[in-house]
Amino acid sequence: MTNLTYLFAAYTVIWVALFLYIFSLSRRSKRLEKMLAALKEGRKKKKSS
């Protein structure tokens, strides 16, 4: 392997890892926000009935 291949490998690892982490955080955030909204909606309905 040439030095440039190592350089490319290092930066690819950094970018892929950071992208996957941000992606997983955003996905979890969306899922939790949905769950929270559903819970709040359920409580509202319960109160009004």
Add this chain to the structure above:
Amino acid sequence: MRLAKSREVIGYLSLVFMLAAIYMVFIYAPPDKNLGDIQRIFYFHVSSAWIAFLAFFLVFVASILYLKSRSRRWDILAHSSAEIGVILTTLVLITGPIWARPIWYTWWTWDIRLTTTLVLWLIYVAYLMLRSYSEGSRGARFAAVFAILGFLDVPIVFMSIRWWRTQHPGPVIGGGEEAGLASPMLYTLFVSLAAFTLLFIYLLLLRTKLETIEDEIDHLKRGGH
């Protein structure tokens, strides 16, 4: 709402700084006289390491404040910062050997800098495991004490290249007359550091938000208002 806006602004700012850092790393900064292009790994490797230290310092401070106040706010901050610190240290432990292979002709050596960094990673992975297996305020208190003791390794990692003769390259800043970087390399390092600092703040805001929502969901499930 204001927090969401600031998070968005910091997210975009970190993206701009990252793009500037990439330009400087690959185009603006000259190749190293002795090591050639492989030295360009250094900019993101060092930035990841320094911001990981910052993340663990925040875990340390937030853990002390949690033990003093028992406020969940500090516990959330410590937990979130530890997770990001572990991710950054993982990047350091991956990019280091990638740099070492063509320079030292080996992926890994039990050099004091490398070994103490691996120990640091293991300490905070253990902290995260402790957090996932223990619940409630007792678990949080135990984790806070563990984090405070674990932080002792950070100054050892930082000073290892100053205290001992190591195979790892010496400090680039404050390392004496032999050390130092050419101006374009130094500016590139500073821009990379700024990019990683902004990214860290962005990730921290995102991660603490998750834990706050989880708390709110727990509260509602338990019948709170």
